[in-house]
Amino acid sequence: MELANIEKLLDKYLDAETTLQEENILRNYFTTGNVAPHLQEYGMMFGYFKQNKSETYTKTIQLKPENTRKKNWKWLTVAASVALLISVFIGRQEYNKYQQRKQFAQIKEALEQVSFNLNKGNDVLYAVSDNLNKGNDALYAVSNNLNKGNDAVTKLRIYEETANTVIKKVNY
Template sequence: MELANIEKLLEKYLDAETSIAEEKELKNYFLSDNVAPHLQEYQAMFGYFSTSKNERFTKTIQLKRKKTNWKWLSVAASIVLLVSVYTGYQNNQQKKAEKIYAETRMAFGMLAANLNKGNDAILQLQHFEDTKNKIFKQPKK
């Protein structure tokens, strides 16, 4: 009866349908010395499971570190720096141009004011000349 039970449990084990208690029963059977001859091929498998459980890996494992790709980061930083310098240069040039335009406009305004003063002075001289000519009755040239 026990052999028939073991064969049923082995079939369930191969179909992955056994419980932990049933697997322990199979393990105990195959680790004993009285295994049926037609089931001895499974004895090696269960023997391997019990011995491999006690194995330990003692060597150190060198894990590869994931290197950060600094080259791409430096390229991106260089591009950002170039764009910001170019933009700053353009803004600086525009501010200089606006400042020069304002100074030129102020200079032309001062020139126009002085020319208007000169024109006023010439008009006064012309008025004086006309008045003098009326008084002294000199002919016009």
């Protein structure tokens, strides 16, 4: 390709009027071999373009792993919420049972207290009835003594009467 033609193409190139084919001609000229000294800057440009195009994306494109990872997260949250619900449910049940047991124990204790007090009351009543019997005995004893006193008094009266009759006889 003669220089004049290249220079013409370069003018078009700077005005962005070249076609892809024409640009290919320029690319070939500037990247293979001798470049006219006054066109060196184009050599740098096309050299850079060519070199830059050789850069590639070396990593593998991942499509599935992140997908499943996201799914796993979703399942994990579902599982966690279910576990939470179950534990709350069981916890409530256990708590209720505990509460019931506690109430039962309280009632039992209260009833024991009542029965204890009732027994005490019984004992007191027994004691009272004992004392009443004792009192009765005492009254019997008193009445015995009273009867004894009465007998004694009647005896004394008999003495008195005899004594009086004796005195009367003596006076006569």
